[in-house]
Amino acid sequence: MGSEKEFYKRLKEELNNTTTWPSSYLYKFIVPTDTDKISQIEDIFDNRGAVISSKKSSNGKYTSISVQLIMQSADDVIEKYREVGKVEGVISL
Structure with missing residues (x-):
């Protein structure tokens, strides 16, 4: 498995090759259903003018969070x- 640094380097290259900035970007995360963790992500x-939606899994153990907003660059x-990655238990999709 590659390092986090390599992952972000590839992501930056892909975003810059496929996107004209500024652009709308959709983040998707899965987080254990915990109001503190969900609030941290929000x-x-x-x-930032984000449109945030969330939906609990059928058993209520996890919550999916979608965040749509205008971003200025791949670095943004x-x-x-990286900020969301500091929230314990979050999976970025």
Whole structure:
């Protein structure tokens, strides 16, 4: 498995090859259903004009969170992934 640094390098190249900035970007995360963790993710995108939606899994153990917003560059996209990655138990899709 590659390192986190390599993953973000590939993601940046892919985003820059397929996207004209600024552009709308859709983040998707899976998080254990915990109001504190969900609030932490929402706070990361607060005051950015994000449209945030969430849906609990059928058993209620996990919550999927989608965040759509205008991002200025691939670096901005990656920075948000890194911030969300600090929230324990989050899976970025």
